[in-house]
Amino acid sequence: MFLNNRLKVLSLNEISLPFRGNAGSMAAISLAETSSSDDTSVVSTQTQNNSTTTTTTTTDSSTISNGDGTLTSQQDTKQIYNLEDRFELNYKRLRDDLKKISYEQVDKEEKLLIKQMSDIEIQLQKHLPQTSTIDARSREVKTTFELTNAEFERARNAAKRARQNFEKVKKERYDRFNALYEHVSSCIDDIYKSLTNSQAAVACLTAEDAEEPYRAGITYNCVAPGKRFQAMENLSGGEKTVAAICLLFALRSFKPAPFFLLDEVDAALDNTNIGKVADFIREQSASEFQCIVISLKEQFFSRADALVGIYPEPGDCITSHCLTLDLNQFDERENIANTRS
Structure with missing residues (x-):
C-alpha cells in the first residue's frame, strides 16, 4: 500500500x-x-x-x-x-x-x-446542483423551448401569410393605378388638342416615382397654343381651367360616367376659350355622354341643346319656377339672336 x-x-x-x-x-x-x-x-x-x-x-x-x-x-x-x-x-x-x-x-x-x-x-x-434539480430544470427548459418554438412557428407562418397578402394587395394596387395612369397619359394630349382646337397644344403626365407611381406625385403640364412651356402654377386662370377640363374628360374616358354636372366652368374663360369648350362639350355629348352645365354666360349656354331657366316669383313668399326651351329647333345664329333679345 x-x-x-x-x-x-x-x-x-x-x-x-x-x-x-x-x-x-x-x-x-x-x-x-x-x-x-x-x-x-x-x-x-x-x-x-x-x-x-x-x-x-x-x-x-x-x-x-x-x-x-x-x-x-x-x-x-x-x-x-x-x-x-x-x-x-x-x-x-x-x-x-x-x-x-x-x-x-x-x-x-x-x-x-x-x-x-x-x-x-x-x-x-x-x-x-443536485442531479434531480438538474433533471427537473432540464425538463422545464425543454418544455419551455418546445412551447416557444411552437409559438415562433405560428408567428412565422402568420407573418408569411401577412407578407403574401401584402404583396398581393401591393400588386393589385400597382396594376389598377398603372392601368389608369397609362390610359390617361395616352389620351390626355389628344383631348387637349381637341379642346383647344390646335395641334400645337401639348399636355402630358409625368410620374415622379416610376417604380411605384402612387407613392409620389404626378406632374401635369400643358403648353397652350402659341405659348412657351410654363409650370402649371404660372398659367393664366383661363388656361388652368382648360387644362382642368381636359384632365376631367381624360379621367372620364377610363371609367365613363352617365352624365357630367359642371358648375360655372366658364367663369374664368375668355370668349374664345368659352366657344372652344362649349363646342367640345357639345361634340362629346352627341355620342359619349350627357352634360348639365350651370352657366351665366350667353356665349356658353347659347350653344346648348336645351335650356332650363330658373326664376323667382314674388308673393307672400318667394317661390322658384323653371322654364325649358329646346334649342335644337333653331340654328346656331337664331339661338344666339334669341338669347340676346
Missing part, C-alpha cells in the same frame, strides 16, 4: 519513474476518484518506527487501472498488493535531484495533494 500511495504522488506531480523492462508504466496508474454528494475524505497519519505512513480512506469509489481491467478501493487488499508487486523500479535511472528526496518530503507533498483534492471535491459538491 505504501508503494501505491507513492506512485499516486509521483503521478500527480507528473514525475516519470524508471520502470525496469516491461514491469509497468505511469499510464497504468489511475488517480480518478468519483464522489457522490454525501462522500467525504478522511486523512489519517500514523507514525511507526520513526517513519510516517499516510492512509486515505474515502467513502466513494477510487479506480486503479492495471491496463487489463479496473480494480476499486473496495476490493480485497490482497489484489492491491498483487498489483503493486507488478511494478519493479530501477532507481539507478532516476535523476540526481529525485534521489535526494526524503520520505518526509514525499509524505508532506502527498498530504498536501490529498488535502487539495479533498478541498476541490468539497467545492465541487457545494457549487454543483
